[in-house]
Amino acid sequence: MSVSLRPSEALALWHDVTLDLVRDGSHDFSSRQITILLTIYLEQPPHTVRGLAAKLNVTKPVITRALDTMGALDLVTRRRDEKDMRNVIIQRTVKGALFVEKMGDVIVARAKELPR
Amino acid sequence: MSVSLRPSEALALWHDVTLDLVRDGSHDFSSRQITILLTIYLEQPPHTVRGLAAKLNVTKPVITRALDTMGALDLVTRRRDEKDMRNVIIQRTVKGALFVEKMGDVIVARAKELPR
DNA sequence: TCCGATTGTTACGGAGGCGTTATAGTCTTA
DNA sequence: TAAGACTATAACGCCTCCGTAACAATCGGA
Numbered sequence A, B: 001m002s003v004s005l006r007p008s009e010a011l012a013l014w015h016d017v018t019l020d021l022v023r024d025g026s027h028d029f030s031s032r033q034i035t036i037l038l039t040i041y042l043e044q045p046p047h048t049v050r051g052l053a054a055k056l057n058v059t060k061p062v063i064t065r066a067l068d069t070m071g072a073l074d075l076v077t078r079r080r081d082e083k084d085m086r087n088v089i090i091q092r093t094v095k096g097a098l099f100v101e102k103m104g105d106v107i108v109a110r111a112k113e114l115p116r
Numbered sequence C: 001t002c003c004g005a006t007t008g009t010t011a012c013g014g015a016g017g018c019g020t021t022a023t024a025g026t027c028t029t030a
Numbered sequence D: 001t002a003a004g005a006c007t008a009t010a011a012c013g014c015c016t017c018c019g020t021a022a023c024a025a026t027c028g029g030a
Helices: A007-024 A031-042 A049-056 A060-072 A094-113 B007-024 B031-042 B049-056 B060-072 B094-113
Strands: A076-080 A088-092 B076-080 B088-092
Touching: A007 A094, A007 B031, A007 B049, A007 B094, A031 A049, A031 A060, A031 A088, A031 A094, A031 B007, A049 A060, A049 A088, A049 B007, A060 A076, A094 B007, B007 B094, B031 B049, B031 B060, B031 B088, B031 B094, B049 B060, B049 B088, B060 B076
Parallel strands: none
Antiparallel strands: A076 A088, B076 B088
16 A cells, blocks of 8 residues: 545645646546546556446446547547457547646646645 | 655546546536535635636636536535625535545545555 | 626527437357 | 347437626625
């Protein structure tokens, strides 16, 4: 086990980071969308619609729609699985990687500024 | 300065917590809604529509609508400011406090479980 | 007292997400 | 090879949110 945080600090961190994301104003993602994006970029590939749906405990159309949205923003791409043409493999993009990386920087910065 | 976090840890934390929130399945709040809720519960009162709009860098109707939604869920209440009847004072509720508290616990727990 | 400024809300048409259900394409196996 | 299982997506009606603009209520100063 690793990062030691008091509840008040945890909430202050969450507040500060989401505030930054909102103020930035580029997007207003839901928790589902954020989770999908981070799962794709943090967990081991390959990622499929079915896999994500099971992991997040939501229906498959929810994943499809989120991928449509993120795909339109070029944060994510899809291609058919050559081994099993029923599957769709979800892939990362440069733009998505930059977005996630930036998000990590924001969290780190806000954690550092946290009063104690 | 306080909490020391590497970018990979920060993102993993964010992922784990949002995943918990999504899996729970009770709500699917946007970043805006989360930020509004946390601001009300973490920052010093009084909170007004105008004040929140300015702080989050969004328009006032956005705040009004978010308060409508959160109010319907009993996470927040409003009353008129007696000193200046143009203002609306946004107030906390027991249910809202519990929700935020639970969220803090989730973050703390996930931070503790973070592999290092 | 009135008139401009300020506050929060409502109205509007549009965009996007929801859950459910139906569908097309692909695999598997009997 | 034919039937059934499985994958992802499309279609449906509903609901919520969006930004802009108009609005009613209230305040404060000339």
